[in-house]
Amino acid sequence: MLTLLNSNSLTITFFVTLSLSLFSALFMLHPRVPLKFVRFHVGIYGLSPLMSLLNLVTLKTNKIYGPWHLDPLAWLTALFVLTIGFVIQRYSIRYLLGDRNYRKYFALFTFTTGSASVAWLSDDLRWLMVFWGFTLLGITWLISLNKKWQAAKTAIARSGQWLTLSWLMMLLAIIWLAQATGHWQLSFVLAKDSLTNLGSWEKTGINLLMVFAVAIPAAQYPFQRWLLDSVVAPTPVSAVMHAGIVNAGGILLTRFAPLFSGDLAQIFLIVLSGFSVLLGTGMILVQVDYKRQLVGSTIAQMGFMLIQCALGAYLAAIIHAVLHGLFKSTLFLQAGSVVHHYKRTNPTTRHSPLIWNTAGGLLGLAVGFCYWINDNGTGHDFISALLLGWSVSIAWTQLVTSGHGHIGRIVGFSLIAGVTIVFNIIHAAFKDLLHGTVSEVVLPSATLLILVLFILLSGNAVVFWSTRHHSSTSFAALYLWLVRLSEPHPNSVESHPKFLVLSMSKGGNKK
Template structure:
């Protein structure tokens, strides 16, 4: 009884602070309120994530309370999206100053994160679907806030259509699940007793709808167009999209994991995700615009996250989306100071550099084998080992092999060791912390594991070959195709901000 009353208190306080933060944003819209009020609003907006953090620290097990379901994952996601929103609002205090819609941005930022937090705390499928839809609507409104700029209006129009498709797919899957089980809640509909009512083809159909609902906001092929065109939006809007919204696929698939049993559905998701990884990596390499590079990076990272979900590694996917969200938000918020250098450094001894590159690849391969042999029974461990070997090899090449002199290589090696230790410590504690969340314990078939491994290895081999034959016709075709694929449509591109020119005249 005490635990229930304590949870009820947390919930009341949390919802109350969310409502107060939204009201604070609405008050700021009034032009009679001085601009200095924004500092008070930021202080008020810090209360909901603080309450979510306290609840996250004090939670011991899963509890259902009314239409809400409280476990570590629910509070963690609520805390994560609210903290991201708070950081972006704090950044926007100065960045967006002078914008005609300066006041409106903050209430929409607050609504986006508040609706998303409630969606992930919901046990009721209808409530979750409704609040996720409100999140997408507010995000579209953020993009089209500047109605005098035709570029953002065109981008918002495309985005709204894609989001509507995603939401309809989610709503259809929820309605279909209710028709089969007669339940509207996660905790009841996804129990073994109710899942026994779901037949094989229904599993596939539900999984297919969930895939559509997930890959659209995650900007996966062939639905990446909305994210490519959204680069015209202000940087804080891009930050909240890349850090908090595109990650939603990992949370959604984790919550619906008991339904995701079809090997054929997993096969479809893996093919889409692998294609997205390759396309996203290519876009980030061929485009010189910094925000487009980040778009390509997000496509690739979300592809890896969905591969993790398809292989049943839901905890790894949650860790991935949190770290990616924090990292990508940082990159966007510092994009104004980013400076790219394209000069190729001159190597005094090419043989020595080649020796260090080969050494790094051997070391990466050995560590990957050791990592896999630690738990060879887990299928996902093979894929993790391949990704680890590739990442370590690339990092070694950049930080150690191409280091300037002995001191440069030593510093690069130290940085690599520190990053590796920090990652494994964070991964270990997160993994231990999230083990108690309710997820499916199904393991992918050997065919699915081999398929992912083959695609990733072939993609790496092909990209390496293409990079070494830059004078070939194949390279030119692939390069131009990726450039075109990463470019927005004509309506979403403007060489000069004409709306500002008209305003000044």
């Protein structure tokens, strides 16, 4: 009884601290409040991720608390979203200082991440849709703050249209699901008795709506342009998109895993996401703008995360969503310092010894095989093992084989060993934490595995071919096609923002 009381107290305290941060954000909007209050607001906001961490650590069993579904996955997601929000707000104190919308940025950061965290804590599907709608609205408002810039206006229109369409498709899927099962509570909807009321065509229809609803925020093909347009927003806005928004698909499909697993919609998701993985990778290779390279990486990574969901590897998808969000947010916040790291180098051709290349291939094969055996040797684990072994082999080539001298190879090998140890620790921690909450519901069929292997091998074949046919017409056509798909809308690009020119000219006239 005492444990339950403490658990309820922590839950109430979490919502109290989150509410305080929202009130603080509203109070900060008043023009008479000094700007120094921003630091105080960020301190108040920092209590929310702390309370979500305490709830995650002390939670012993899954429980339904009113309209809230409080389990390790819910608290982990809230911790993830709010932590990224706190880091970005702390970073923005000096980064955005001097911007005319300085106060509004912090208020909208709080509103957006707070809504996202509450959405994933919801057991009532109606509350889920309300707070998820607030989250998408908050992101749209963040992009739209700089309305005097024509490029920003175009990004607002396109982003708002696609995100609204995503929300409406998810709303339609939720209403259809609730009407078919007779429940609005997620825990009741996903019960076996409720799911048996769904016909096969109803299940596929609902799942296809959900697939489109998650593919749009994840910027999967052909919806990638809205994320490319959004790079005109300040860097902290691009970073906060990775706080459970563009990577929300993994969380959402994991929540609805009993409904999604074993359905024909998985095949459609694999095809859509597989093509997006190849497209995003191609964008990285052809784009010269650093933020658009990061967007291309996000498209590819989100595609891979959705493939993991389609294969039933929901635990891997959650790990991917969290780690990718933390990593990519950091890269966006460091985008401004990239120019300082650029160094002009004279390219030299270095031929690596065959023994080092062979060692890398054998190491990747051994790591992948050990991973597959230790994880029961199931189908989706085979794909994960293949990709893991492939990654180790590539890392060996970049860090060890291409290392400068014995010292460089030793440092490269040490980095690979360190990353491997950290990966195993994180994987074991997540597996222990989410045991009983996130499970591999249905093993993938042979058709799904063959389809994923075909996509991976096709992409590898294209890369292998392109490296040997740089001067061919087909390579030029492929290159230009990737450039066209990776470019934002023409109206969302300006070589020099016109509103800055107007502001400078007005200032000069006043003087």
